[in-house]
Amino acid sequence: MNTKYLLVENISDINAIIKQPLQLTQRIKFTAFDVSKSFVVFGASSGGLYVFNRHPHQFLKLIPSKEGSIVQVCISPDEKHISLASSKGAVVIIPNCFNENYIQYQANYEHRGNIVTAIKWNGDELYCGDNTGRITVISLPSLLAKAMFQPNCATLMQLDSRIIQIDSYSKFLLISTLTRTYICDTDKEQYRQIGKKLRNGHFGASFFSNNLDSNRVLSETLKKRGIFKKSIDDEQFYAQINDNVQIFCTRPGARMWEAKLSASVTRTHQFKNLLKEPADVINWDDNLDTRLVMNSSPTSDLRMDELNFSKVLVLDNKFIITFNRGTFYIFDPTTEVIICWCNYFKNIKDFKVTNYFIYIWDDSLEVRIIALYTLEQIILKTLFRKQYYLSGELCCHYSSDVIDLIEFSANNIHLVSILKEKLTDQNLLQQLSPIFNAIDSYTNKKVIVQRLTTGIVAINPFFNDEKIEKEQPPESLHILKDLGANVTEKLTERTKNLKQKFQIFETTVKNLTLVDNNSNKNNSTAPSEDHIAKLNNSNLIKTSTDDLDAMKVFQQQYQMSKINDKLETPKFYQLLDKHNLNSVVQLFHNFLNNSKDSVADKANVKLWCFTQYLRYLLKNHTGDIQNLNNDDLTVQYALEGFIELNQSNCSCTCSYPTPSAKEHIPKYYELGCILTKKIWSSKSQLLDEMTKKVPYMWKYILKDLRNNDTIDNILPLLMQFGDEDLVENFSGKFKYDEWDDALKLLAKLRNFKCVNCDENFVETSDVMSWTGFGTILLKSVGAQSTINLLTRYSDIIPSNELDAHFYQMCIFTTAVGGISDKAIGFTKLMQSNDTTALEFDNVVKKFLRRSYTKRSLNGEKRNSLLCSKTVLRCSFCDLPLETPLLTDYVTLSCKHLYHAICYKYNENICEKCKECV
Template sequence: MKINMHDLYCLSNFIDYSLPIHEPLKHSNRIKYTCFDISENYVIFGATSGSLYLFNRCSGKFLHLIPNKHGPINHLAISVNEKYVAFSTNRSICVYAVNLSAQVAPQVIYTNLSSDQSVQVTCLHWTHDEKQFYYGDSRGQVNLVLLSSFMGHSLLNMTIHTILFLESPIIQIDDFESLLLVSNCSKCILCNTEYEEYKQIGNRTRDGAYGSCFAVSNNEAIQPSRIYCARPGSRFWEVDFEGDVIQTHQFKTALAIPPVKIHKVSESEIETIAKYEENDEMLDYQPQNLQFGKVQMLNQDFLLAYTELGLYVFDMRKSSIVLWCNQFERIVDCRVVNDDIVVFTQTGSLYSVRVLLMTQYVCELVRQEKLLECACCMRKNVKYFADKAREDYDMNVLNQIKNFLIDRQEYELLNDLSVIFDAIAQCEGNGDNNSSGGSSCTAERSISLGATAMHNKISKEQTTHGIYVLENAFCDNLKSQKSTEKPLKDALLTVTGKFGKNIIKYKFNVFSEEQQKLVHELIPTNERVLPFKDIRALCENDEEIVCRMKRNNSDTNTKNFNGQHISAEEKTIYNLYLICKSAKISNTNFVERYRDLFDSIGSARDLISLLDKLEQVMREHGDSELQAKKSCYEMYFNYLNAELIWEMDDFTRDYIRNGFILLNASNDIVRCDNCNFPLRFDNSCLYHDIGAVLLRYYWSRNEQVKCFDVLTQVPALFDILARFYLAENNLDKILSIVLNYGQPQLLQDIGKNFSLYAWARCFEQFVELQQGRLSCVNCECVTPVENVNRHFFYTWNCFLGIALDYLEAHDILTLILKWSNCIPNDAIDREFYTRCLLKA
C-alpha cells in the first residue's frame, strides 16, 4: 500500500486487560504490580511482594506464580525467545527459567548487587541470543550478565561483568549485532563491543532522562538504518551507525495539534456520534516541550515515545508526527509487541492499542458493520478520504455507507460525504476506461522516485565530505565545521569482564585533541580518524591482529597493528594509564575500576613494581617525573586501606611514607629559626588517615625520629602529635601544637582535658601568638613571625568562646582582666559577656 505525506492514523483495536490481570490479587489489597513485560505469548508482572505473575497474552489467563524472597521487583525483561525472565530487586539481579510444568519447581537464580544499598537497577535489556543481558544502574555502570547452561536446558549459573562506567544513572540500553547503545542522564554512548570502540554521540550534553534506540531497516538502499536519541525540547537526533549526528528533528511546535481518540469496541452509538462531533480544531493546543525517557521502534516505520501523560508516535523518515494521545492515566511503561502498543499505568492497569491508517480503520469498521461510526469518521476527515479515493485506493467498499445513510434517511450526513462518494465513482470510472489520467499518475510517481533517488545520491556524495544536506526546517546541523573545540569525552573509558580485565583501545578514534596527545603512541596515526566500518575492514584483512573475542584461552599475548607483541602485564599497565588519565580529565575517583586488578596481585611489592612501570609509561607519554609519581601514589592511596599499614613490611611502609610526603609537600611553611621545625602552615592534608596511621605506628615503636621526619615535611599531622602528648600529659608541647595548628576544632577536643592552670598557660601563649611570637613544638624557642593573622589564627572571640565552654565565668573574666593590656578594645564582642552572665 502506498503511503504519502498526507496519511492519517488512528488508535484502534483497544483491549483492556485490567480485570483478568488483577484476578490473582483480588484477595490482597496489600500487593501491587510494580512493573511488567510482554512477549509473543506471555505477559509477566513484578509485584511489591517480590513474586512474578505470568499470564497468557492472548487469553489473559493466569498461568503461574513465581515466588521470590529478595524483595519487591522494580524491573523485569523477557528474553527474545521467551526462555528466561530477568528481574531486579533493591538487593539482587535474578533470572527465572520459564517452565510451566507442574512437576518442576520454579527455578530462580540470583546474585547480590553492590553492598551500597543506594545503588538501584535502572534498566534491563536482553540480547538476541538469550545467553546474556545488560543492566544499568543508578551509579552509571553498565553490566553484562552471562548465563551458563547445561545441554541448553537447565540453567546453572550466571556471572556479572561491569563493562562501562559513566558518571550518571543509565536510562536505556539497546543493542544491534556488535553495537551497544547506552543512554544516561548526560549523553549517549555508542559501543562496538567486537572491536572495543566507544564513541560519544554528539557534542552537546544534557541533564535529564532521555532514551535512545536503534532503528534497523530491512532495505538499506531505500531506508538506511539509524539511531534515534531523545533530546530536550521534544527533539530527536538522527544518528548513523558510525555515531555521527546527521540531523535534528524538532517536534515541539508541530505537537500543537489535537490528540487522537481511541476507538473502543464497547462504545454505544451515542458515544460514537458525540466523539466525532467534538470540534478539536477549535481548541487552542500549545507547543509541547517534552522529555522522552524511553523510545522504541514500532514496526520499523515509526518511533514510539511516551511521557507520564501522553503517548507519542513519530515518522522520522518524514520528520512528522503520526499521532499523540492523552487518554491514558499516568503511564508508567510502554512495550511494543508485533503491531500492538501495550501501556501499563500507575493504577496497575494494562491496555493494548494499535496504530492504523485511517483508510484501514474505516474499511475495518465496514467489515464489522459499524457503519455509523465509519460515516462519522469519514465526515471528520472528508478531504482526506476524497483524496485517497482519487489516488486509486480500493475504497469502493465504502459505498455501503452510502446505502446505509439512505436507508436511515441521514441526508445531511450523506450530503457531507457526497464528495467522497463522487471521488470513488470517478476512480471506478477511470479504472474501467483505463484513462490517460492513470498513465499521468504513474508518470508523476516515476518522476518523484527518480528525483528522490538523485537526491539520495547527491546527499550521500556530500555526506562523505562531511557536508549534510538537510531536508526540513527543524534541523540545526548547519553550523560551521571549522571549529576544533570539542568537549572532553571522559565517559569513553574502560571495559572489563567478557572483553578482558581492562582493555587497551588501539583503535580509539574518538578522543578530543587533549586526549589524543595523551595516547598518541597507543593509536597508530593512520587509524585515529577511521570510523567503525573502516576499522572493521582493516581488521578483517590484517592477519597480524589477534581478536580477543576469538582467541585461544591459552594465548596470553596480543599483537598491535605494528605486529609488536604486548604482554598481559603491558596491557594492564596501559589500561591503568588510561584510567588514570581519564580520572584527571573528569576529576573523578575511578578506584572501582582497578580495585579487583590490584586485589589479584600477589604481594604489596609486586603492586609497587607495577606502579613503578606505570610511572615510566606516564613519563614516556609526556608527564613530568613529579606528576607521574604523584599520579601513581594517588591511585595506590585511593585503593589502600590505611589500617593495613600495621601489617606491612618496612619496604612497603617506606614507600607509603615517601608518597604521603610527596603528595603533601609545601613550600608555604613558616619554620623555627633555631631548629627549622614548622611553626605556621596550611593544615589541609591529602590522605590524612594514612598519615595518622603512619605516625601511630612509628610512635608505638618508639621511632620518634621517623615520626618527626614526617611531621617536619607534613605539619598538617600536628593534630595527631597533640594526642600523643596528651596521653603523656606533656602540657607545654600540647599548647604549642594547639595554638600553632590554628584549628578551633582541635582546641575544642583537647581543651576539655585542660585544668585551670593549663588554661592560664594557654592564655599566656595565646597573647604571645597575637603579638607574632610563636613557640616551637620541637625546641620550645620563640620565633617572631610577620603577618601572623594571614593563616587564620584564632581570634579573641573564637578563643574565649571555646575557653568559656570549659571554665567558670569568674575564672575566665579573671584571666581577661590579667591580660587586659594585651587585648585590643574591640577584640571581644558583647555576646561573649552576655554568655558569661548567663553562665554565672
C-alpha cells in the same frame, strides 16, 4: 499523498482481569510490567510475576520469587524466558517459564545494594544497568554447559551516572545515562560517546532500521568478557556493515539527535515548533452498534518542561515513539516529521510497545491500550466487524481524507459503498453522499483497453507511449511495450517455481537494459534527423553521449531520493567528482531545465537540486569554497540553495530577527557559516538577504563575526535574538548600566514589540524569560545587585515570572559567596532531582528562619573561609562543608565527607570510591 494516522484506544476488560489475582489482598501491588507479542507480565511488591495472555486477556500463572519487590521485568524476544530485577539489586533469569511447569531460577547479585534501572535481552544475553552506572551482562549457558557452569556474568562498564535505557542491535549496545549516550561494540569490547554536548535528565536512545533484527543468535559458546575500554576519537570504531541503521537520542527542549554506528551525530531534529494540534483518541469497543466517540487532547500550550522527551522505542518497525509523564510523540524517520502526538493520558508510569500497539501504565495502575492505524485500516476494520455506524461516522468525520484515498489510492477504501445498503440513518447517509459520489466517479472513469501482440488484453497499461517516445529510442520502446506481456505470460506458468519466475523477470530486465544501452550508443553515433529534432524539443543543451548519460544518472538519483532521501547511487557522486564545482552547477541547471514535470513538481526538483548540491559541498568541498571569489558561480548557487532550503518567516519588517528565529536551526548550518563569513566583509545585498530569510545566522554573526564589537552596538540585537547561551557569552562585557539597558529591552520584548522599530510581532514563548535572564544576571553581578536591578523594574515584571527556584539560587549564592557559578550549578542540580528538590526547599526555609549575627554573614569572614587552604569540602559538589545553608554533613567509613543532601542526591553512594573502581 500523505498517509493519515489515527490513535485508537481499544476499550477492553484488561484492567478487570489483571486485578483479579489481587482481589483477596490489599498488601500486594504491581510494581513493574512488560509486554510481548503473546504475553503481558506484571511484577509485584511480593516478588511474584503475574503472567497474562494478550489475546484474549486471561490470567495464566503466578511465578513466585524470594528476592523481594520487583523493579524491572523483561520478556525475551523469543518469548522463552523472563528476567526480573528486585529492589535489593538481584537479577533473576527464569528460563523456559512460559512452556514448562517446572520453574528454575538463575540469580545474580552483581548489582547487590543498588537499584537496577534498565534491562535488555539480546539473544541469550541479558544486559543490566543500575543507578550507579554499572553495566553487566548475563549469558545463558548452552545445553552442554548447563551442567558445568552457572550463568556467565561479567561487569562490562562503570559509567558516570544512572542508566536510563539500554538498547541492542547485532553486536552493538546503546546505553543512555543521565548525562551521555554511549554506543558499545561487544566484540571489540570498546565504547564511545555519541556527540559531545552533555545533558542532565532521563533521556533515552534507540537503534532504528527498517530491517531491524534485534533477535541476534549468539554463539553457543560462553564468552569471557572483561571491562570495556573507551575508544579514542581517531580509532576506527566499527567494521562497515550494509544495514542502514540509525540511532535516535532524545535531547532537552524537544530535540532529538540522529547518529550513525560510528557515534557521529548527523543531524539534530527540533520538534518544538512542529507540534501542531494534538491527536484525538478514538474509543473502540466490540459493540456492533457502537458510535464514534473521540477523546480530545487538551489544546492549551505546553510548558517547556513538558516538551522534554524521555526513553525512545520503535513502533511497528516504522516509527520512533518517545514519551514523558503526560505526552507521547510518534516520529517518522523516513519523512522526518511527527505524524501525531497526544497529551490526553496523564501520569504515565511506564510505556511499552509491541507491533503497532502501545501499552500505557499510569500511576493509578490502570493499563490503556492504544493502537496506531491508518485511516483506511480503521475504517475497513470496523467495516469487516460489521460496525457500520462507526465506519460511516469515521468516513464523515474524515471525509476529505477519505475522498483523497478514493481519488489517489488503488486500495480497498471503495468497499465503504456497502454502507448504502447497511445504514438506515438517512441523516448519516446524506453526509456520506459526497464519498459515494467520489467512488462512483472513480469507478466510471474511461477504461483504456489495448490488445498486445501476444493476444493479452491490457486494461490501463502502465506505459505511456507518447511520453516514452520522447525519451527512448525505438528499439527500447518496443522492449518496454512488450515487457508487461512477456513477464505476465511467463510468470503465470504454473509449472514454474518462485525462483524460476524471478530469474525470468531478471533476465528480461537485463535484456532491456542491454538493448537500451546499445540503442543509445548507436543513436549517438549516427542520430536521425527526427531523433535530433526530438532531443532539441526536449530542451537538451547538448546531444553528446556524456550529457545523456549524466542526465540519466541524475534521473536515477532523483527517483531514488523520492523513496528515501538518504539513499545514494555510487554513479551519482562518481559523476560529480569528475567535474569541477562550476561544471557541477551546470549539470544541476541542465537537469532542472530538462525536467518535464509540472510547475509545482519543478519547484520540488529545484529544491532537490539545491539539497544534493549542498550535501555534496559539505561532504567534499568546504575547504574549496573558502578559496573562491564571492561572484563565483559555485558560491552564488550555494547561497541561493542555502537560503531557499532554510528560509523562515522569523524576521521583523526592519530585518531584526524575531525571538522564534533561534529555534529554526538551518539545514547544512556549517556550510551556511562558511558562506556567511565569505560575504560578511563585502556587506553586500546578499548578506541582508541571508540574515532576513535565514535569521538564525545572526547567532553565528554575533558569536564569531561581531564578538569584538562594543556591547552598546549589539545589545538590542542580542536581546531580541534571545539565545541565553549567547547572552551569557557576552555577559563579561556588561557593566551595570548595560544590564539596566538590557532589562528595559527585555521588558519591551515581553510585550512582543521589536526593540528596533517598535512593531508588534507574533506572541511566542520563545522570548527570553525573566527567570532565564535573571539567572545570567545572577552569575555576572551576584545576588544583591541582581535583586536591586530587578526591584527597580518590579512594577513591570509579573509576579509569577520569577519562580521559587530563582530566589533559592539567590539565597544560596549569597550564603556561599564568591563562587556564584558553583552555587547556581549546585542549586539547579538539587532542584532537578525529585528526591532532593523538596529537601533542598526545606533547607532554604530553615536557613531563612535561623537568626544570624551580621558577622556570620559578612563577606570578609565568608571569603576567608572559602579561600582557606585547610577548608573541608564536599566530595560531591566541592562546596565547603561549613557553607551556612548546608549545615548537615556525613563522614563515611571511607573517610570521604559529604553534605547530607549531596549524599542523598547520589543515592547514598560514595562518588569518590566509585571513581576508583
